[in-house]
Amino acid sequence: MYRQQDNPPSRFPEERPLEADMGIWMVACLLSRCEKAVATEFCAQGMGYYLPLFEKKVRRKDNHKLRKTIVPLFPGYIAFAGAAKDVLTIQNIARVLPVKNQRLFVAELLQIQRILNQGADVRLHARPAPGARVRVAHGPFSGIEGVVISQEKETRLQVGIEMFGQAVSIRIEEMEVEKIR
Known part of the structure; x- marks a missing residue:
């Protein structure tokens, strides 16, 4: 487990916008719990990547204290800028998927990046749920598109990454959204 200050950055190079690598993004499917190790190796090789990380709070079972850990938002995946042959020597990569669209x-990655930058309470979903496609009209998430879902007496906006087959959700107020036609 990494100490908080030893975690790799979510984006490498950190100042490079995600759009700058348009056309060369690929997705690496990783062995279980190897996301940060692969990100560290990408950094060492100078290879650009995006690994969305977020702070997860869990209660310890032994003393019930709240513990904060930095974990990958999409376990088992890392997006990288380069060719499949560039990662053949890196351990813990099971396979590489090309990104067709x-x-x-990039638009989906930008939405996820924006949500994480706002510090929203995110939850991972196995796949996008059926429902109305909407766009947030007001507030810090203005312009973000997703699917409205209801969970545990609250309304959430689900935003997915098609290549990963997964999505995250954030709590929203129903009046903040407008339906996309």
Whole structure:
């Protein structure tokens, strides 16, 4: 387990916008719990990547104290900028998937990046749920598109990454959204 200050950055190079790598994004499917190790190796090789990380709070079973850990938002995946042959020597990569629709992929990554930058309470979902497609009209998430879902007496906006087959959700107020036609 990494100490908080030893975690790799979510984006490498950190100042490089995600759009700058349009056309060369690929997705690496990783062995279980190897996301940060692969990100560290990408950094060492100078290879650009995006690994969305977020702070998860869990109660310890032994003393019930709250513990904060930094974990990957999409376990088992890392997006990288380069060719499949560039990662053949890196351990813990099971396979590499090409990204067919680069524009959609980058748009989805940008939405996830924006949500994480706002510090929203995110929850991971196995796949996007059926429902109305909406766009947030007001507030810090203005312009983000997703699917409205209801969970535990609250309304949430689900935003997915098609290549990962997963999605995250954030709590929203129903009046903040407008339906996309």
